[in-house]
Amino acid sequence: MALADLAGQKDQSTPSGMTLSLKDTAWGYIVQEERDRFDRESAVEAAARFLGLILVICAYGQWLLPSAMFGADPLASKAVLSFFLGSTGAAIYWFASRGMHTEFHVDLTRRELRIHNRNSRGQTRLQKCVPMREVESAFLRRPPTRDMPAHLVLRLRAGRGQVQxxxxxxxALTQLHKRLSQDLRPTREKLEDRLYRTQVPFMSRRAS
Known part of the structure; x- marks a missing residue:
């Protein structure tokens, strides 16, 4: 199911090229940020992975260089340089592999909300998990201008901050906000509301 179906339009995208999609699952639904293949974030992610890989290669490749290039103690110099290049390259590659796109899971079975990072290869990594009972409300942060995207934000209970x-x-986010606000309501409250709606017509008929 596309998020556009909620808004009643063919496509939901910002002028920046961002599109949202909603996929129903057996346990709830997933909201994804879809972008063009060669967008800026994907390019940065690919460049960072490449840089990290180059640094790791250099960490081992510098051992093939002549020892005379490394001063009086070439073994220690090479070891320090190898550690620095290797650890830096591995950290950059790991950070880039986490992904820069956000994927939002609404799990109605476990009653929890999960925020994932998704990379350009479609791999996801859990960033944050919030039980629904800890969410006070959800609200829409509207952009200052029409050519900028809006943000859907969770306000946590007990003043524990906000989560975008x-x-x-x-x-599209307005429609998603309506659905999420309904899903955040406790199950007991939903049952009481449904029971109330069924009892009111019955009581009205008896009164008449």
Whole structure:
């Protein structure tokens, strides 16, 4: 199911090229930020992975250089340089592999919200998990201008801050906000509301 189906339009995208999609699952639904293949974030991610790989290669490749290039103690110099290049390259590669796109999971079975990082290869990594009982409300942070995306934000209970969960077209996020606000309601409250709606017509008929 596409998020556009919620908004009643063919596509939901910002002028920046960002598009939101919603996929129903057996346990809830997933909201993804979809972008063009060669967008800026994907390019930065690929460049960072390449840089990290080059640094790791240099960490081992410098052992092939003449020892005379490394001063009086070439073994120690090479070891320090190898450690620095290797650790830096591995850290950059790991950070880039985490992904720079956000994927938001609404798990109605476990009653929890999960924010994942998704990289350009479609791999996801859990960033944060928030039980629904800890969410006070969800609200839409509207952009100052129409050519900028809006943000869907969770406000946590007990003043524990806010968590941004989705970015995209304001109209699409408005529809998502309505659905999420309904899903955040406790199950008991939903049952009581449903029972009330069924009892009111029955009581009205008896009164008449």
């Amino acid at each position: 969960v989705a970015t995209g077209d304001e109209e």
